[in-house]
Amino acid sequence: MMQYDYSKNKDEHPEPIKAEVKGLIPEWLQGTLIRNGPGLFSLGETKYNHWFDGMALLHSFTFKKGEVTYRSRYLRGDTYNSNMQANRIVVSEMGTMAYPDPCKNIFSNIVASHTHYDKEGNSYSMGTCIAEKGKSKYMLFKVPGGNGSPPLKSAEAVCTLPCRSLLTPSYYHSFGMTDNYFVFIEQPLKLDILRMATAYLRRVSWASCMKFHPEDSTLIHLIDRKTKKEVGIKFYTGAMAVYHQVNAFEDDGHVVFDVICYDDNSLYEMFYLDKLKEQMGADTMYCKPKVRRVKIWSNLNTQQQIVKFDAETKQQIEWTGGDGFASEPVFIPRPDAVDEDDGIVLTSVINAKPAQGGFLLVLDAKSFKEVARACIDVDFHMDMHGYFIPDSMFRNIIARSSSSLTDGEMRIKEVLKEKFPHASSLKVVDISGGCGAMYEIHIESDEFRGKRTVQQHQLVNQALKDEIKAMHDMAKEGTEIAEETEQMIDQKEPDNPVPAVVDSKEMRAVVLTGFGGLNKLKVTKKPMPDPQEGEVKIRVKACGLNFLDLMVRQGNIDNPPKTPLVPGFECSGIVESVGENTKGYEIPDDMTFPEAAAFLMNFVAAYMMLFEVANLREGMSVLVHSAGGAVGQAVAQLCSTVPNVTVFGTASPFKHEAIKHSVTHLFDRNIDYVPEVKKISPDGVDIVLDCLCGENTGKGLTLLKPMGTYILYGETKSFFSFAKSWWQVEKVNPIKLYEENKVIAGFSLLNLLFKQGGCNQVKTAVQKLLSLYDQKKIKPVVDSLWALEEPDSPPSVKPNRAAQSVAKPACVLQSSL
Numbered sequence: 001m002m003q004y005d006y007s008k009n010k011d012e013h014p015e016p017i018k019a020e021v022k023g024l025i026p027e028w029l030q031g032t033l034i035r036n037g038p039g040l041f042s043l044g045e046t047k048y049n050h051w052f053d054g055m056a057l058l059h060s061f062t063f064k065k066g067e068v069t070y071r072s073r074y075l076r077g078d079t080y081n082s083n084m085q086a087n088r089i090v091v092s093e094m095g096t097m098a099y100p101d102p103c104k105n106i107f108s109n110i111v112a113s114h115t116h117y118d119k120e121g122n123s124y125s126m127g128t129c130i131a132e133k134g135k136s137k138y139m140l141f142k143v144p145g146g147n148g149s150p151p152l153k154s155a156e157a158v159c160t161l162p163c164r165s166l167l168t169p170s171y172y173h174s175f176g177m178t179d180n181y182f183v184f185i186e187q188p189l190k191l192d193i194l195r196m197a198t199a200y201l202r203r204v205s206w207a208s209c210m211k212f213h214p215e216d217s218t219l220i221h222l223i224d225r226k227t228k229k230e231v232g233i234k235f236y237t238g239a240m241a242v243y244h245q246v247n248a249f250e251d252d253g254h255v256v257f258d259v260i261c262y263d264d265n266s267l268y269e270m271f272y273l274d275k276l277k278e279q280m281g282a283d284t285m286y287c288k289p290k291v292r293r294v295k296i297w298s299n300l301n302t303q304q305q306i307v308k309f310d311a312e313t314k315q316q317i318e319w320t321g322g323d324g325f326a327s328e329p330v331f332i333p334r335p336d337a338v339d340e341d342d343g344i345v346l347t348s349v350i351n352a353k354p355a356q357g358g359f360l361l362v363l364d365a366k367s368f369k370e371v372a373r374a375c376i377d378v379d380f381h382m383d384m385h386g387y388f389i390p391d392s393m394f395r396n397i398i399a400r401s402s403s404s405l406t407d408g409e410m411r412i413k414e415v416l417k418e419k420f421p422h423a424s425s426l427k428v429v430d431i432s433g434g435c436g437a438m439y440e441i442h443i444e445s446d447e448f449r450g451k452r453t454v455q456q457h458q459l460v461n462q463a464l465k466d467e468i469k470a471m472h473d474m475a476k477e478g479t480e481i482a483e484e485t486e487q488m489i490d491q492k493e494p495d496n497p498v499p500a501v502v503d504s505k506e507m508r509a510v511v512l513t514g515f516g517g518l519n520k521l522k523v524t525k526k527p528m529p530d531p532q533e534g535e536v537k538i539r540v541k542a543c544g545l546n547f548l549d550l551m552v553r554q555g556n557i558d559n560p561p562k563t564p565l566v567p568g569f570e571c572s573g574i575v576e577s578v579g580e581n582t583k584g585y586e587i588p589d590d591m592t593f594p595e596a597a598a599f600l601m602n603f604v605a606a607y608m609m610l611f612e613v614a615n616l617r618e619g620m621s622v623l624v625h626s627a628g629g630a631v632g633q634a635v636a637q638l639c640s641t642v643p644n645v646t647v648f649g650t651a652s653p654f655k656h657e658a659i660k661h662s663v664t665h666l667f668d669r670n671i672d673y674v675p676e677v678k679k680i681s682p683d684g685v686d687i688v689l690d691c692l693c694g695e696n697t698g699k700g701l702t703l704l705k706p707m708g709t710y711i712l713y714g715e716t717k718s719f720f721s722f723a724k725s726w727w728q729v730e731k732v733n734p735i736k737l738y739e740e741n742k743v744i745a746g747f748s749l750l751n752l753l754f755k756q757g758g759c760n761q762v763k764t765a766v767q768k769l770l771s772l773y774d775q776k777k778i779k780p781v782v783d784s785l786w787a788l789e790e791p792d793s794p795p796s797v798k799p800n801r802a803a804q805s806v807a808k809p810a811c812v813l814q815s816s817l
Contacts (some may be wrong), residue, residue, distance in 0.1 A: 006051050006276045009321050010381040012073045019068040023372025028335055029389035033061045033346050044088035050095025051271040055080050057381050061360050068374035095207040114174040121145030128169050136163040148749035167193045176248035176257045182223040183248055189241045189265055212241045212265040241265050258293045285573050291447040308368050313366025317368040323348040330386045341365045350380045419463035420445045442654040457784050509566045513553030531579035541593040543571040572596035595780040605749045606634035607765050613745050614709040620686040621646040627663050628655035636662040637778045648677055674699050706741040713747040
């Protein structure tokens with residue numbers, strides 16, 4: 001009897017291995033078969049409980065002119081990287097609960113494993129939304145193909161279906177698609193959400209929260225692809241457990257589909273690794289699969305044979321592997337085939353004989369006779385699914401990749417190439433996220449050598465003046481902007497100020513008329529208000545531009561204010577009058593208005609996190625994300641006021657040159673910086689300041705020393721976007737925090753000020769910061785200055801600068817707002 005060790009870790013073979021071909025492979029077969037299955041089951045002192053949980057090992061068979069080459073490689077996804085980094089299993093799976101990791105994105109396990117593609121290259125899949133706004137629902141979504149953008153960014157919902165039960169949605173592995181319909185089976189194999197939510201505390205796996213209910217019926221949903229709505233009739237059948245829908249088509253006004261089904265859920269139970277070892281050598285299975293259309297056909301042994309089943313005649317043809325385990329077969333039709341079974345079938349076969357490699361089997365699909373086999377001296381792993389990619393598709397993918405820039409990126413890049421022909425490096429990246437026009441531009445050219453940052457910006461603005469005008473219809477001539485802005489650099493109140501050309505009862509204001517692009521910003525006149533208690537009237541000379549301002553403009557914050565509104569969070573200028581019981585701060589004599597406008601929010605947030613929350617002391621180490629941002633630069637300066645503090649920073653590569661002297665060690669935010677930090681500081685760091693969330697949270701917690709403090713901060717996300725990011729990270733086990741002596745904290749300056757009565761704490765911080773400024777220990781960094789020249793010209797490119805600036809841009813005003 002054949003035996004296979006399901007729990008054995010397999011080696012990867014990333015370099016091509018030429019197969020020994022026996023037989024003749026058809027010349028028309030040109031492409032690559034990619035197969036996927038679990039290959040790594042233990043890491044360090046930890047191991048997976050279930051075969052399905054093993055980390056994915058991809059292997060490929062490439063066909064070219066009758067020859068076959070093989071290679072394999074582990075999928076370097078978030079799970080693999082996190083586990084490898086910790087040298088143990090830290091990400092939970094359906095059958096294995098890892099610690100610390102209570103429910104790392106359990107919803108990612110409630111997504112269909114099998115995707116469908118239409119003729120246009122669009123892909124379709126399904127996911128489950130758990131208790132969203134009090135309702136659980138299944139969502140069918142579409143990912144447009146071939147548009148060059150990141151796939152999930154352009155995903156769109158096709159249809160949603162309410163779950164029959166709020167807290168026990170159906171588990172599913174696949175769904176069906178025909179020319180005009182989608183077929184979704186809501187089976188009585190259900191997930192208990194309440195049990196899943198408490199699985200970590202009960203120290204059980206999520207799979208233990210899945211139960212088959214034989215007393216319930218199976219509901220079949222039919223969705224019209226044209227109307228994107230479910231048809232009006234509900235279809236029910238008896239209880240069955242379904243993993244794969246193997247066929248779906250339309251015939252004579254009917255939708256026909258075939259499924260492989262089971263009488264219970266024992267198939268999943270069978271693949272627990274300890275049970276696989278128990279049954280090794282025994283000719284038993286927990287549950288026999290059945291092919292169901294109208295009649296039920298049983299007794300299919302899927303381990304040692306491949307079966308071709310004619311759903312019309314009910315006839316079958318078998319290929320028996322003898323001493324081998326055959327994988328899921330993949331059918332590839334012959335070009336210009338007429339008959340539906342004209343082509344070949346590919347399957348990888350594990351050789352059960354000791355010390356003998358596996359082989360790829362090539363069968364004639366019509367006769368099911370062996371055409372050829374490609375023998376490879378490699379210990380194959382037992383895989384699950386495969387997909388054949390013909391050479392023609394590869395060529396299309398390569399063509400799309402080479403032209404994956406958006407139209408805007410290509411247009412701007414061509415203009416800059418023409419304006420800066422000797423540039424050694426030129427990159428343009430659309431960072432708008434679909435909201436307006438916003439680009440990150442990086443240029444290396446001799447034209448910028450020796451020029452200040454603001455002058456470099458002026459050169460780029462001059463080169464792109466036509467594009468800016470076309471995009472926003474509000475740009476001034478580049479030369480005028482350059483001249484007028486240059487005059488205002490380092491400018492404070494002039495000796496003979498020019499009176500504002502406005503009525504004393506009116507003021508100019510930048511008004512956000514609605515959420516969206518730059519066309520929503522208007523400069524208009526508003527009645528001049530009298531300051532009330534706790535208020536002050538300021539003749540504004542400069543105002544800071546925060547990334548939060550950009551998010552407010554787009555409406556991407558939690559509970560956005562109603563429009564129209566006057567945006568902005570900080571400014572500097574001349575105090576004209578104050579309300580009752582109101583007192584302000586005088587800016588130091590040597591501080592310019594732009595510096596004052598770039599001071600408070602950044603330095604107050606940085607100071608309170610470092611000294612009030614984390615208790616920064618001599619000899620500590622700090623990791624700060626977005627080190628090139630305004631808060632990041634304030635953190636770096638404040639750390640320099642304490643002896644022997646080491647600052648590790650992450651930032652986008654294009655900012656490194658400008659900030660490399662402000663931090664001790666600087667890393668590219670897009671690479672795995674954890675090993676690099678460990679090389680320098682093996683014990684980790686004392687403080688982590690994280691405004692990014694997402695996957696960086698897990699990395700930061702790994703780097704945190706005992707008695708260290710991890711602080712999440714930032715005002716740039718709505719509740720739902722923040723929750724989405726947070727749900728994607730490894731959740732924190734309070735018991736583990738206790739065991740490792742680590743602290744996790746949060747900081748929101750706006751909430752502290754306006755919701756939690758923290759004004760006195762902020763005042764104290766401001767006083768200490770002004771003292772540090774007077775001692776020449778800190779100094780606000782202004783990335784660039786922008787002029788608001790005329791009443792009818794709102795800021796054109798200023799908001800788009802926020803995400804790509806080093807420190808903070810500022811607007812300089814010639815008259816009051």
